[in-house]
Every structure is written in C-alpha cells, then in structure tokens.
Amino acid sequence: QVQLVESGGGLVQAGGSLRLSCAASGLAFSRYAMGWFRQAPGKAREFVATISWAGGTTMYADSVKGRFTISRVNAQNTVVYLQMNSLKPEDAAVYYCAAKRAVATQASEYDYWGQGTQVTVSS
Numbered sequence: 001q002v003q004l005v006e007s008g009g010g011l012v013q014a015g016g017s018l019r020l021s022c023a024a025s026g027l028a029f030s031r032y033a034m035g036w037f038r039q040a041p042g043k044a045r046e047f048v049a050t051i052s053w054a055g056g057t058t059m060y061a062d063s064v065k066g067r068f069t070i071s072r073v074n075a076q077n078t079v080v081y082l083q084m085n086s087l088k089p090e091d092a093a094v095y096y097c098a099a100k101r102a103v104a105t106q107a108s109e110y111d112y113w114g115q116g117t118q119v120t121v122s123s
Helices: none
Strands: 003-007 010-013 018-025 033-039 046-051 058-060 068-073 079-084 093-100 117-122
Touching: 003 093, 018 033, 018 093, 018 117, 033 068, 033 079, 046 068, 046 079, 058 068, 079 093
Parallel strands: 010 117
Antiparallel strands: 003 018, 018 079, 033 046, 033 093, 046 058, 068 079, 093 117
16 A cells, blocks of 8 residues: 655744655655645645656746755655745645656646645744
8 A cells, every 4th residue: 555654844934944754655666756746725736846766857846946855765765855945934835745657747647645744834
C-alpha cells in the first residue's frame, strides 16, 4: 500500500522559513517524480513544485520561485523535501505531496497523495 506522509508544517512569522518533508513507502520511490501542491481555504489546489525521479529536473510555480526549493533523497530514506524561505501570508495553506511516474504540474495527473500538512504564516 502506497503511503505518503507529510510533516514539518506549523506556524511561522512572515519572512521565516519551514522545511516540509514527505516520507514515501509502498512504491518504487526512485522511479517516481514527486510534487508539492497546496490548497488554501476556498481555493483550488495549486501546483507548487515538482522534481524528477533522479532529481535532475525541478519546476516551480512562479509565485514561489527563488524562495522554495524541492529536493529528494533516493537512498535508504525515501523522502522529498520542500524548503520554504521568505514565507508570506499568502503561502498559508495545507501542503500536499504527491507521486507520479513523470514530472507534471497538474494535480489531476498525480497517482498518489498524502494527507497534507498545515502551514500558517502570520503577518
């Protein structure tokens, strides 16, 4: 059974940083691209970042470029990270990680999803 478990969310002041983690199990992690999405109350789920299975390709939403960094560990620890710096109030949302065979920016293309972790940014 595939499981994606996010952690690292919390409350941070504007300008601060958080690092989200997503631990994967039950799938051939090194063969999957991983993505991060977020959803704020009353809004659609939106793409944040994605990384290819080997880590050589990354893509970011324009709103987070230069502030967020996605990375992954394909060895013994099958984890994907999202380092978030210079956080803004508009970054507040539930953040989800997702898995797919190839990089994609559309949520509908992803095969597996985690339960999400809440990020709150105070102004």
